[in-house]
Amino acid sequence: MHLKRFKVENFRSVSDSGWIDSDTVTTLVGVNEAGKSNILLALWKLNPATGGQINKLEDMPRSKYSEWRDQEKPPTFITCQFELINPELIQKIIELSGCAEEDIKIAEVTR
16 A cells, blocks of 8 residues: 555644655654654554554643543544555455446545
C-alpha cells in the first residue's frame, strides 16, 4: 500500500488539517506552533510500532475534552487513504468483500 493522502481532525492543536497529499517525499512547512508535529504524531498513532495509545486528556483538543471525554466511541482524529498496489492484497480484499477489482483502488483507514 502507498499512502496517497491523509487528514487530521480534532487532535491536540489541529482542528482540521484538510487533505494533505503524500508522495515519496512530503514536506510540512509552517511557522512555530502551527501544528506540524501534531500532524505527524497523529499519523504515527494510526499504526505505531510500539505504544501509541490514545490518551484522551493529551490528544483531544482542550476545548472539546469535557464534551467528548465520556463518549463510548471517541471521534475520528486521522483518516488516511492508501493506494493498493500489492496484487495479493487486492485479491484477498476481493475475496473477503466480493467487490470488483476496479472498485478496489483506494483503501480508507481511520482511527
